[in-house]
Amino acid sequence: MRILITGAAGMLGRKLAARLAADGSLAGRPIEALDLADVVPADPPAGLGADVAVEAVVADLAEPTVAAELASRAPDVVFHLAGVVSGEAEANPAKGYRVNLDGTRHLLDALAAAPGRPRVVFSSSIAVFGAPFPPVIDDDFHLTPLTSYGAQKAMGELLLADHSRRGLIDGVGIRLPTITVRPGRPNAAASGFFSGIIREPLNGEPARLPVPPTVRHPHASPRAAIGFMVHAAGVDTDVLGPRRNLTMPSISVSVAEQIEALGRVAGPDTVALIHEEPDEAVATIVAGWPEAFTATRARQLGFVSETTYDEIIQVYLDDDRSAG
Amino acid sequence: MRILITGAAGMLGRKLAARLAADGSLAGRPIEALDLADVVPADPPAGLGADVAVEAVVADLAEPTVAAELASRAPDVVFHLAGVVSGEAEANPAKGYRVNLDGTRHLLDALAAAPGRPRVVFSSSIAVFGAPFPPVIDDDFHLTPLTSYGAQKAMGELLLADHSRRGLIDGVGIRLPTITVRPGRPNAAASGFFSGIIREPLNGEPARLPVPPTVRHPHASPRAAIGFMVHAAGVDTDVLGPRRNLTMPSISVSVAEQIEALGRVAGPDTVALIHEEPDEAVATIVAGWPEAFTATRARQLGFVSETTYDEIIQVYLDDDRSAG
Numbered sequence: 001m002r003i004l005i006t007g008a009a010g011m012l013g014r015k016l017a018a019r020l021a022a023d024g025s026l027a028g029r030p031i032e033a034l035d036l037a038d039v040v041p042a043d044p045p046a047g048l049g050a051d052v053a054v055e056a057v058v059a060d061l062a063e064p065t066v067a068a069e070l071a072s073r074a075p076d077v078v079f080h081l082a083g084v085v086s087g088e089a090e091a092n093p094a095k096g097y098r099v100n101l102d103g104t105r106h107l108l109d110a111l112a113a114a115p116g117r118p119r120v121v122f123s124s125s126i127a128v129f130g131a132p133f134p135p136v137i138d139d140d141f142h143l144t145p146l147t148s149y150g151a152q153k154a155m156g157e158l159l160l161a162d163h164s165r166r167g168l169i170d171g172v173g174i175r176l177p178t179i180t181v182r183p184g185r186p187n188a189a190a191s192g193f194f195s196g197i198i199r200e201p202l203n204g205e206p207a208r209l210p211v212p213p214t215v216r217h218p219h220a221s222p223r224a225a226i227g228f229m230v231h232a233a234g235v236d237t238d239v240l241g242p243r244r245n246l247t248m249p250s251i252s253v254s255v256a257e258q259i260e261a262l263g264r265v266a267g268p269d270t271v272a273l274i275h276e277e278p279d280e281a282v283a284t285i286v287a288g289w290p291e292a293f294t295a296t297r298a299r300q301l302g303f304v305s306e307t308t309y310d311e312i313i314q315v316y317l318d319d320d321r322s323a324g
Numbered sequence: 325m326r327i328l329i330t331g332a333a334g335m336l337g338r339k340l341a342a343r344l345a346a347d348g349s350l351a352g353r354p355i356e357a358l359d360l361a362d363v364v365p366a367d368p369p370a371g372l373g374a375d376v377a378v379e380a381v382v383a384d385l386a387e388p389t390v391a392a393e394l395a396s397r398a399p400d401v402v403f404h405l406a407g408v409v410s411g412e413a414e415a416n417p418a419k420g421y422r423v424n425l426d427g428t429r430h431l432l433d434a435l436a437a438a439p440g441r442p443r444v445v446f447s448s449s450i451a452v453f454g455a456p457f458p459p460v461i462d463d464d465f466h467l468t469p470l471t472s473y474g475a476q477k478a479m480g481e482l483l484l485a486d487h488s489r490r491g492l493i494d495g496v497g498i499r500l501p502t503i504t505v506r507p508g509r510p511n512a513a514a515s516g517f518f519s520g521i522i523r524e525p526l527n528g529e530p531a532r533l534p535v536p537p538t539v540r541h542p543h544a545s546p547r548a549a550i551g552f553m554v555h556a557a558g559v560d561t562d563v564l565g566p567r568r569n570l571t572m573p574s575i576s577v578s579v580a581e582q583i584e585a586l587g588r589v590a591g592p593d594t595v596a597l598i599h600e601e602p603d604e605a606v607a608t609i610v611a612g613w614p615e616a617f618t619a620t621r622a623r624q625l626g627f628v629s630e631t632t633y634d635e636i637i638q639v640y641l642d643d644d645r646s647a648g
Contacts, residue, residue, distance in 0.1 A: 093490070130566060130567075139466075140465060140466050141464060141466055142463075142464050142465055142466045142467060143466060143467055143482075144485070144566065144567050145482070145485075145486070146489065146566055148486050148490075151482045151483070151485065151486040154482050155479045155482055155483075158467075158469070158475045158478050158479050158482075159475070159479075161468070161469075161475065162469070162472050162475040165470065166417070166472075242454060242468065242470055243454075243468050
């Protein structure tokens with residue numbers, strides 16, 4: 001089968017490509033071609049079979065003809081991960097709407113217009129929800145995003161569902177919880193500190209905590225996120241019906257519980273590297289985010305996340321710290 | 325104040341203009357100018373004060389520069405009613421997305437970019453919801469539209485809320501229930517029969533009923549819908565916070581109850597003009613529509629609808645049949 005990944009040069013895109021290379025197949029079918037699209041050249045993953053045609057395509061999906069060219073390659077499965085993160089979409093609304101809304105619309109329209117009915121896995125976000133919330137959010141809760149990023153993701157979800165309902169694509173939207181521990185340097189996401197307070201101390205560096213330790217939030221590891229994507233590529237969409245967008249499983253922990261887990265894994269000297277440094281702007285955005293989800297439908301469909309934050313820290317140590 | 329109505333040549337646009345002309349003021353301020361935008365020329369309402377500057381503007385909002393011109397007139401209040409109806413948006417998806425999504429986006433973007441912070445009343449629809457439903461839907465229920473029209477309205481709601489959250493416009497989205505009894509000839513809306521089974525018999529003509537009489541649906545009269553719009557123009561949006569889209573009040577009646585009300589108002593000979601003529605396509609669309617709403621927030625904010633279907637029939641007889 002032929003696979004297209006958009007946002008392939010991003011953290012999740014690279015990890016997904018590496019996982020696909022390691023598996024050699026997806027949803028029970030061998031991988032024959034892999035198109036890695038991004039606005040910058042994406043590196044092909046190591047370990048890809050010599051018979052797999054891999055191409056890095058430098059592509060800005062907000063340019064209408066670009067999506068048509070990618071769709072003309074007739075991918076069987078599309079992982080649409082491209083987008084600008086919440087902090088950037090809030091700071092630069094024109095760019096956010098251009099990339100996150102127009103880019104998604106062009107891609108979905110192009111795939112709908114092309115022959116075939118590809119499986120499209122769309123990385124949405126729990127930012128589609130907005131406070132006030134019940135303590136635990138069920139699968140029927142309304143979408144009232146409090147960021148432009150969340151609004152753009154919600155619009156993408158609506159397009160994905162409508163094109164799927166029409167039988168033009170076979171979409172599955174996966175609302176990712178906050179993904180921690182992100183490897184590498186901090187990015188512009190307002191949620192960046194959730195990773196930073198673990199990653200920086202583990203690497204012997206100080207970390208700033210811009211919100212109170214009582215802040216509770218849903219988490220999953222990058223490895224779990226890639227697991228969601230791969231599972232979404234093979235899930236039976238007849239069971240989904242027209243409700244194509246699913247809140248993914250996660251574990252709900254407070255910042256204090258994250259820090260306790262860090263202490264158990266790495267000891268008190270590591271924890272001592274975290275400094276509280278309140279940031280009103282970040283705290284305001286985060287206060288509009290949910291704390292916990294049932295994710296009942298996704299769990300019933302076989303999506304799986306970690307069950308303790310200790311596991312999430314261990315995933316970072318296994319997958320990323322050793323590589324860094 | 326200056327008022328802009330889009331979709332001003334439509335049924336609700338004309339009734340709204342007539343109401344504004346009769347009132348002479350809106351939200352406690354005298355009306356000084358009224359721009360009536362539509363893709364066809366809109367007739368100025370009768371009874372408008374001689375000192376009110378009224379202009380019919382032939383405008384296709386899906387053309388980007390058109391919205392900018394309308395926004396440059398610096399309206400204080402905008403009633404955005406323009407759109408293609410559900411049946412047409414389903415039959416012609418390209419047109420539906422162009423008019424209902426692009427047109428709304430251009431207008432909201434142009435108003436956001438222009439000076440000032442106009443009150444924008446957006447006519448959304450209960451088509452943003454999709455089955456399966458609880459028997460009565462509360463204000464926190466998620467948006468899973470089962471028509472392209474519903475998807476487009478939901479995307480418009482998200483844009484309205486995001487631009488309002490940013491302080492660029494002051495939006496209120498009003499999700500209209502099915503508006504009956506519509507005057508005039510049938511339109512392309514899949515919901516058209518809800519009016520037709522009352523209107524045609526009252527005018528001595530036969531009417532087709534394409535769905536079972538057990539179908540239950542939320543209704544309000546055109547007069548109530550205009551009341552929602554006028555109330556939305558003056559409502560305190562500080563109370564709304566970021567949740568700018570409100571499900572309007574309605575009465576939930578079955579088709580059988582509609583017909584019983586018709587019998588009470590007009591007698592059995594009138595009722596005998598209704599013929600059951602099942603239509604699978606219409607029945608499938610209608611089966612994806614909700615039956616009843618709490619509309620708690622809207623009621624608390626002072627939005628009011630009829631409480632019996634007899635009243636709704638009487639509104640038609642008072643406002644439209646005499647005029648026809």
